[in-house]
Amino acid sequence: MRDLAERVNLRASSLYSHIRRKEEILQKICAEQDRRFTEAMDEVEHMECKPVEKVRILLSLHIRTALEDPTSVTVFSDEWKHLEEPYLQKFSERRRIYEQRFLNIIEEGIKGGAFKPLDANIILYTLLTAIRWLHHKQQTQPALSGEKQEQQIIELLMGGLENNLPKEGGER
Amino acid sequence: MRDLAERVNLRASSLYSHIRRKEEILQKICAEQDRRFTEAMDEVEHMECKPVEKVRILLSLHIRTALEDPTSVTVFSDEWKHLEEPYLQKFSERRRIYEQRFLNIIEEGIKGGAFKPLDANIILYTLLTAIRWLHHKQQTQPALSGEKQEQQIIELLMGGLENNLPKEGGER
DNA sequence: CCTACCGATCGGTAGG
DNA sequence: CCTACCGATCGGTAGG
Numbered sequence: 369m370r371d372l373a374e375r376v377n378l379r380a381s382s383l384y385s386h387i388r389r390k391e392e393i394l395q396k397i398c399a400e401q402d403r404r405f406t407e408a409m410d411e412v413e414h415m416e417c418k419p420v421e422k423v424r425i426l427l428s429l430h431i432r433t434a435l436e437d438p439t440s441v442t443v444f445s446d447e448w449k450h451l452e453e454p455y456l457q458k459f460s461e462r463r464r465i466y467e468q469r470f471l472n473i474i475e476e477g478i479k480g481g482a483f484k485p486l487d488a489n490i491i492l493y494t495l496l497t498a499i500r501w502l503h504h505k506q507q508t509q510p511a512l513s514g515e516k517q518e519q520q521i522i523e524l525l526m527g528g529l530e531n532n533l534p535k536e537g538g539e540r
Numbered sequence: 541m542r543d544l545a546e547r548v549n550l551r552a553s554s555l556y557s558h559i560r561r562k563e564e565i566l567q568k569i570c571a572e573q574d575r576r577f578t579e580a581m582d583e584v585e586h587m588e589c590k591p592v593e594k595v596r597i598l599l600s601l602h603i604r605t606a607l608e609d610p611t612s613v614t615v616f617s618d619e620w621k622h623l624e625e626p627y628l629q630k631f632s633e634r635r636r637i638y639e640q641r642f643l644n645i646i647e648e649g650i651k652g653g654a655f656k657p658l659d660a661n662i663i664l665y666t667l668l669t670a671i672r673w674l675h676h677k678q679q680t681q682p683a684l685s686g687e688k689q690e691q692q693i694i695e696l697l698m699g700g701l702e703n704n705l706p707k708e709g710g711e712r
Numbered sequence: 713c714c715t716a717c718c719g720a721t722c723g724g725t726a727g728g
Numbered sequence: 729c730c731t732a733c734c735g736a737t738c739g740g741t742a743g744g
Contacts (some may be wrong), residue, residue, distance in 0.1 A: 371724065381724075382729045446618075454713065484699070486692045487684055493677065494696055498670035505665065512659055520658045524666055527656070528700030541740065553740075554713045562739065 376390055377437075394447060401444035404433065409469050419477030419491045423495070426470065427522055431499050438503035445500060467492060484531050491506060495525055502506050567627055568618060573616035574606070574634050575614060581641050592647030595667070598642065599694055603671050607686045608673035617672060637665060639674050649701075667697055 373380040387393060393513055408429050412422050422502050434441045451459055477483035483491070499521060510517065541562055545552040559565060580601050584594050606613045623631055632697065646663050651656035655663070671693060 370721090379730060380722095381731085381733095384724070385729065431592050457628060484695065486696060487689075489683070490689060491694045493673040494670050496691055497673040500672055501665040501669040512662070517659075517662060520662050521666055523656065524658060524663060526700070526702040527704075528696040528698070531697075532704065542737090550739095551714060553717095556740065557713065593727085 381496050391452055391455075394443065394451060397440050397443040398448050398451065398455075398459055400473055401440055402459070403475075404460070405429070405466055409466060411467075411470065412473075418482060419480065420482050421524070422473050423477065423529070424522060424526060425526060426473075427495060428518060430496065431502065431518045432514070434499055434502035435517070438506045441503040445503065450504075470496075481531060493527060495529070498525055502507050548709055563624055563627075566623060569612050569615040570620050570623065570627075570631055573612055577601070577638055578583075578634070581593065582586075584645075585641065590654060591645050591652065592698070594597070594645050595649065595701070596694060596698060597612065597673075599667060599697060600690060601692045602668065603693055604686070606665050606674035607689070610678045613675040617675065623637075645683060653703060655701050667701070670697055680702075685701060 369383055370455045373383050408426065409539065412425055415422065423455045430441075435528050448459055448463075449456070471492055474483065480486055501515075512520070541555055541574070542552045545555050546564055580598065587594065589596075596605075620631055620635075643660050643664055644654065646660045650657055650660065674707070
């Protein structure tokens with residue numbers, strides 16, 4: 369709180385005119401990011417497109433959010449575990465629901481033969497975790513634009529996810 | 541330190557018969573993991589095999605380490621940033637060297653046409669970060685064996701990395 | 713390895 | 729929004 373106060377040219381105690389407790393800051397950031405991703409998931413679920421396109425849209429959102437708001441994403445990704453009860457439980461549950469909805473899309477893609485027949489949980493966590501470096505690497509100014517970075521990460525991840533085999537044939 | 545002491549049935553002050561400072565624990569774990577990965581890199585560099593095989597071996601090591609020693613990997617992956625100077629600088633430099641050696645292998649694969657022509661830094665960080673969920677998800681007992689998990693993650697990641705286009709031809 | 717501490721720091725409050 | 733604090737906790741030491 370002392371560090372935070374210094375950044376806004378106040379005394380630490382003065383922060384408490386704006387917030388009630390330190391925990392409140394953590395809660396607000398987590399809740400806001402949760403809302404952001406949940407709303408996107410609502411939209412994606414109602415879209416009439418293939419699983420491959422839905423995953424692509426969700427990945428794109430995660431990547432763009434990490435590039436645009438790295439601080440909030442750091443809190444949402446790494447610091448949420450410091451939430452106090454009962455918020456920790458509530459947040460974990462909301463996270464679980466989001467992941468389950470994402471899993472459903474992945475399962476749909478596997479059943480339809482668009483995705484490789486891998487374990488959906490492994491796919492989900494690998495995809496979501498694969499971009500966790502973005503919000504940390506903001507200090508070194510990027511050689512590539514955010515758009516290029518997004519494009520390349522998606523190509524790398526979707527390339528591994530999509531099934532290259534012919535629909536009804538054997539191997540090779 | 542109080543929590544740690546409780547886990548080994550001691551008083552916090554008694555820990556200081558075994559270590560000099562709290563920081564020492566962090567340093568030792570970071571140094572040990574650094575040595576482990578550096579030694580593996582030494583071996584891999586001297587192997588006579590293609591880049592695709594080298595990346596596969598390194599990924600396999602990272603995955604197996606995360607499964608076998610999740611606590612150390614958590615420290616090495618997430619907690620190293622709390623090292624004090626001058627250890628923080630030293631460690632960052634050793635990390636940078638390891639990453640550079642990994643980058644060289646990736647660049648070699650791109651030049652040889654085995655890997656997609658993406659930015660090598662993006663590939664490196666995406667691959668290394670993609671498995672960061674493994675050491676956190678140890679509580680839920682796994683539906684899949686460690687071997688199966690390793691195999692599937694590697695298939696997912698290498699599938700996106702490898703170039704599927706014919707060597708000299710156009711697209712499709 | 714324990715008891716008995718200590719100085720520093722932390723989140724937070726009282727009162728203006 | 730500030731000054732002046734407070735109780736709790738932290739890493740660590742003295743001395744046995």
